[in-house]
Amino acid sequence: MVRELTSVGVAGYSVFLLYLVYRLGQGSEAYDAAIGLIMSPASIALHLIALVLALYHTVTWFNVTPKVIVIHLGEERVPAFMIAGAHYAGWLAVSMIVAWAVLGT
Amino acid sequence: MDKTMELEIFRYRPEQDSEPTFQTYEVPFHTEWVILDAVNYIKDEIDGTLSYRWSCRMGVCGSCGMMVNGVPKLTCAAFLKDYTGKIRIEPLEGFPVERDLIFSMDDFIAKLKSVKPWIIRKEGEDKPLEEGEYLQTPRQLVEYQQYTMCINCMLCYAACPVYAHDNTFLGPAAIALGQRYNMDSRDQGRDQRQEAIASHEGIWQCTFVGECSAVCPKDVDPAGAIQRAKVASTIDYFKELLLPWGKKS
């Protein structure tokens, strides 16, 4: 059930993003006020909760990828840890790209 | 025979009991005993009225599944020495109890039949026996081999929360067995099986809890089979949606 509840975190964060988009459309002042909110302790606390849920989601999601993706090389099945591992590796790479793109250098 | 162990066993005899009860038995402890040995000891030496199923006592006939301390297990492959304290034995969850540890398999048999677990060839494409076997490379064999390992023990059904809530769900083993044929290079009947597998009662009820695979004693991985069927059925669905003129382009 915990796994199911992570979806609340997933959607919750998107609601937050949506709010930022909404403020973005209202102009600089409105947006900057909104983005300023992330400095508040309440926001930080919510973010931390969301992070735990998100990581739980990521781990449970990647760990089952070998069940869905079955690759055989010759007669040998590519072991589960390699398929999940590839996802983790991709995840790290994408995360770095995202951080770079959002935060700039 | 100094050491003993206690087994607390679910009893229900429909003719005399209105409610199930638990009965506790003390059995000798032998390190090499499996739980089934202890249950057999009870039947042979203490209480002949206890009823349960078993046969091969080597983990292959699939008949000795029971809940052991709440977990579905093949009792001929679960060792006494791995348990401490009283062991609680109940019939597999999710099925109607017939008596004691015996539950009804009717539902599964009907479901198994509904996925058409046999080789289906297209009209006129049967190979005559005189022409020998269908060729199938080891590589093609491994595609479906894992799903042939199912011993129909029902542990996966007992573990699946979705089946527990709603037994219209086709369930892990039946779907895995459908996939077993779908992925067999000799088979051409996938379309026919989709009727059951891709229905509401089929793969779409499964929320990928994964407990089925966790308890499966034969590493069939029904959870994986179901997810792969979902992917394949989704591809089918969109193909059909987008290419209304030809089912499979």
Place this chain on the structure above:
Amino acid sequence: MAKSNEPIPWSLFSAGGMLSAILLPILIVITGILVPFGFAPLESLGFDRVHAAVSGNLLVKLILFGFIFLSFFHWAHRFRFALVDMGLRKIKGLIGFACYGSALAGTVITAALLWRI
């Protein structure tokens, strides 16, 4: 047994699950840790930079849209089954309607808001 339309919500659920598995943690880290704790300047999320990136760029809009709406559907699908499995089987239909309905509403709003920028 009726043929099911479940592939639609399921594929949205899966796509949302995969996208959020990959993207969500780093986004949260950025807005919840890196920036608030000063590891990165607040300006990098400032109006000028973000507005410039979004308004002029259809690709960025599409990515944002995809991420947001798919995560809504991810939630909708999971939440629906969670509620049903928690025993609300009787109102299965209603739950489905409410969950996917909200996700759909969220999607429309997202599209509209992004369009305006």
Place this chain on the structure above:
Amino acid sequence: MSVRHDVVIVGGGGAGLRAAIAIAETNPSLSVAVVSKVYPMRSHTVAAEGGAAAVIKDNDSLEDHFRDTVGGSDWLADQDAVELFVNEAPAEMIQLEHWGCPWSREPDGTVAVRPFGGMNIERTWFASDKTGFHMLHALYQTSLKYSPIVSYDESFATKILVENGRCQGVSALDLRTGKVETILASALILCTGGAGRVFPFTTNGAINTGDGMAMAYRAGVPLKDMEFIQYHPTGLPGTGILITEASRGEGGILVNKDGYRYLQDYDLGKPVQVTDPEHPVKKSMELGPRDRLSQAFVKEMERGRTIPGPHGDFVLLDLRHLGEKKIDKKLPFVRELAKNYAGIDPVYEPIPVRPVIHYIMGGVDTDTDSATSLLGLFAAGEVACVSINGANRLGSNSLTELLVFGARAGRAAAIFATQNPDLDVEALEKQGADEQDRIARDFIRKEGGTERIATLRREMNETMESGAGIYRSERSLRDTCDKLMELRQRFSNLLIEDRSLTFNTELTSALELDFMLDVALAIGQSALARTESRGSHQRTDHPDRDDENFLKHSLAFHTDDGVRIGYKDVVITKWPPQERVYGK
């Protein structure tokens, strides 16, 4: 009350299912009932590991399969039956391939074959080391497609119904309701499998209690060659779980407590190094026939060269030189079983093994159409004795036999049923009612009694092992027969605690014990009468084969004063008896 079908099959194992499909294919208008005391996929065919023999490769020949089988049988097999068997085997196996059995394959996609004991060349088809399991599930799942096949699962047959000199159905206890149903049919095929549970230490499952043999016997059909019981040389001590012969086919070796390959001392050839590409040499050493290997074990034990253990002496089956990869690919189940039940990983340690009761060559006397002497009654599979196995069955011939003779029985029964549609319904229903009364009176409602089922069963097991084991003598067999008579007496004083009708497994245990006592006595008496040694029947007091007097099948008849033993000639068509030579 009764139900009516055209053919009723008792037994849902390999033979029963093959027969059912044969009928459905021969004549789809016939209704077929499959009565089985367990769900068909629980039948003991499921436990067979090693493989099923049939000539398929170009370098092999039907003649060779014939010779291996006849030689293996110590010339007691009927050669007309063997010939027919080897001829029909390939098509039957291909048929099963077409039905989806996941046979192991060569890289080019053809089915793979492996060497087996007593076979001069690789001819054993296999599905990893779960051949029987895969065959049974393929047959069961395929059988679901035929709508004329009606299954009576968890229905326990108790008596063959004979009226007017014809078998016309069976009484079966529906385990769920406890009612005895009268299942009428123009033909009945017994496919109830073996009787290993008569002995204490066996690879056979709990359900192999010889029910069909006893039922046929009580209905007046003789049991043939019951003295021939196969010990498999490699069972796990304690549990009796089988370590398949395929492990030796793949190159495993047997060594005694000194690490010495002792089989070379028992006329089974000279060992070649395991690293030699020649190894394993067919029909030699570890690939000798089962009777000889099991006998060698006893001799080795008498010389004090086996290893003592809590469950009796054992020797070691060493697979280590095969390597992890080969073991995992060809013998994964062996590894799983050894790890779970012996705590030993064969990749790193040799497996302790000892001979274990495995198979009964004897059974219901049938002809090559699987017909018995009772009109309308057929039998196939391990319950039957055609005989292709004679005094010793070769490993991997039995699974094939299920198919060949299961199918033959099905076709013959279909024809018989079509020609004899009329039944004496009234008389049969009366018999059915009497059977219901008998079971109620003698068991469910039986009062008093002091003998526990388990006690009688244990004593029967013990006396069979001590008196009718690998080596027997007049003395030991007489003791065993006397003991069995005593147990028969005590059986009437059985204690039944369970009065309920739903799944009364105490009742079924009692019925099984009742059947087993008959089978055990037939074994004992047949063995007593055969004063020679042949194949698996080794008499210490008559150590030689005696073709002059005993190139004959024994027949055990049921009479009011016990077993009567008769004989019947062996059919020899083209290969007169010779000395049985291995390792040359």
